[in-house]
Amino acid sequence: MNRLIFFFGLIAIGACCTPTGAGLNADALVGTGWLLEDLGGKGVLDRVQTTLQFQDGNRIAGSAGCNNYFGSFQVVNHEFSVGPIGATRKMCAPAVMDQEDRFFRALEKAQRITLEGPYLLIDCEGLDKPLKFSPIQSPKKRE
8 A cells, every 4th residue: 555655646746746857846845755865976875864855844854864954945946955954963983974964065055956757866066966866755745
């Protein structure tokens, strides 16, 4: 049953928003969750889950691998931006902290957000390749 809901949720994102490769709007993102698969072409550490969840009120939250974080986002046409990011202050292994720092720096320089097939891509200033996310939960349908 969950797979069926997840499948139809992905269809809903594609159908309600814009064609594959085009920008997304904030309403289509709210209620969705994503798992980081690639950090600007550098891959990610195994077993370190970095997530991105879009919430009501143009808010984002998630786990950066070690710490939980929160912030705001804005989408206008193809442009995507993230406000200052707040996070808990737990310490983890140096490699995890390095990845988390690179993720935060990239996210704060976000410029564009698109959906390519099942992947959410966020282009960031200073990175040759976008942040690449796969879906982790079905989107909540807005009434």
